[in-house]
Amino acid sequence: MAQDGDWQRDLLRELADGDADLAPGDASPPDARDAAPTAPATRSAPAPSAPVPVHRPARPVDVRAVPPESVPTIDPRLAIALGPPQHGDSVARRAGAGLRRLTSSAGQEVAERTGYARELQQPVTTGRVIAVTSIRGGVGKSTVTALLGRAFNHYRHDPVLTLEADAALGTLPVRMGAESARWSGADLARILTPSMQLADVTDYLVPVADGGWLLPAGRGRAGAMLDVPAYRAVTLALRRYFAVTAVDCETIPGAVARTAMDTCHARVIVAPMTAEGVDGTRQVLDWLSQLPHPALSTTVVVLSAASPDATLDARTATAHLREPGVPVVLLPYDRHLAQGGPIHTAMLGQETRTAAVRLAAEAIRRAVRVR
Template identity: 30%
Template sequence: DPSRSGPYQVDPSRSGPYQVDPAVSGPHQTQDGGAAGQPPYGYSNPQHGQQPAAPPAGGQQRDLASSRLLRQAKRPPQSGWRRAVYRLSGQTINLGESTDDRRRRELIARINQPLQGCYKIAMLSLKGGVGKTTTTATLGSTFSSLRGDRVIAVDANPDRGTLSQKIPLETTATVRHLLRDAERIRKYSDVRAYTSQGPSRLEVLASEQDPAVSEAFSEDDYRRTVDLLELFYNVVLTDCGTGLMHSAMRGVLDVADSLVIVSSGSIDGARSASATLDWLDAHGYRNLVSRSIAVINSVRPSSGKVDLDKLTQHFESRCRAVCRIPFDGHLEEGAEIELDRLGPDTRLGLLELAATVADGFPQAVSRTS
């Protein structure tokens, strides 16, 4: 550059740590041409009426950031015809991510946002058969397969719950056994003896399966259970029964950070979900309702005469968000759930649900000096 007057002249407009005083034009030259006993090159001298250069405000870190120094290669495509071209060309033709790929990556980033402490999610529905237990298992599996922390789903159904049937059974222990032995539990491996874990790393704490056991799962039982689990898990999902009046429900609602209200795409399912919100509003849980998420479950491509857009608008006026989960043949089987066997639209719907729930995680408090 002909405007440069020395082999090591630095642009005076730069604010990095090696900024040169514009008045200096040589390695040891000063304003009055002197050299001996003068400050090193690039340092201003207060004796000559000049102010010391202001310290850089992180400029050197920005200049050496990886995003500035490394050439940014296209991310390889993860799906569709772009991925087929990438593989068939021996990874030499990279057309980059599709819109769907970028959308998935953004959702996964939201799901993986930091979480301090334990976040408790209650899964509710007044109507049976709408897929509440299945939604609990798939949402929990989505979290546990993507996040590095521990996720557990608790079956708080006062009747014979089916949550434990959604993953391979590793133990016959139930929440009753956990409470019985609570005083002896000191570390995570102690709790692990009472749970079953699926391929996604989701753990399930089963409810009592013996119909001869008449002892109800009470509010105190639930509170003791959660007090213990939150010492070892970061996300706790509770699969509640259909009755809002049973004893454990007050404990569930009092400790919940968020609600997921599950509805079918039918009129009676939507009315039951809306009635759930009405009951919560009338019993002092209005703030919890405002943080809730409505899920319209098992939405088929042809939904018949029900206008799902209007149904969505109804719940959007009452809840924080509304998510739709498409119908999926694997989930309809009612057997153990494997995320890899779900259709792509169902997987995307679950990612959107998990990301929406994660948006409600409490923000980490920044530390100030």
């Protein structure tokens, strides 16, 4: 006896073998033809054909019915190696800053920060998207996005979103202090519907400790986690719910980065404090100046110092980048940022906090100009 799944095939094979000795059109053996009247030839009933399996396309998995597993942003085996966060400024530097607050220059600093706060708190009619990118990875792109998100969360009273659009295992969730990630941008692109309310959307986002929300690009796995159609769907839909969205893009010339740079309201380009980094960023600015729409007028450059021993002259680098007509914000070396891990606003150096607030004000000012 054959296996249960092949019993029909074996039965059909036996029926075919039983009829193989009969010639076509003959109903009896040759010896019986003379003894019996010729009878009308009968033909055995054709054997039914074997059933053809029907291949139906697999139904798409409903990610809402089968939610993905929550994955830690840092492997627990490595998280124990993180030391206590250190302050961005040394003790001597903090003491000097305290003395400067007692002088007349303190009033000027307060006036500047008040002006930046006024810029950050200006109302927006529709959600503004600010894209952050760079010419290569490892220059502080995710760090700048996190600083932007925290500045907007601190000064604004409407919902703020930080969105990761980097397929190369970006670090934005870690920098924003998220302990785990469950839903990705690609997941949300299949879930969003026009009838959803803000409370429905935030169920799929990660709440940030200092306020606001985070949407990771993936769950700690390498590969293309957010493609161009998914990015377009997510950013277009989420603009209805969030006043400001800071996007951590992949590096130029990635497809998502080009799309983000073209469709955002303002763009931030992070340049490393090196000669080749400044030169490459200047080439990007020259490319933006040739686009049909005025891209340079909504662009801000961040000149990031990743080492306390940088030898490049900051004034010369700033002048080279500012020449096309874009503002340049200098992000100084900060021990807390260089340490890695979650960013604690209170542990940032004074100059870093000022640079972050100024950058956010420059970006939102340009984003609001776009209609």
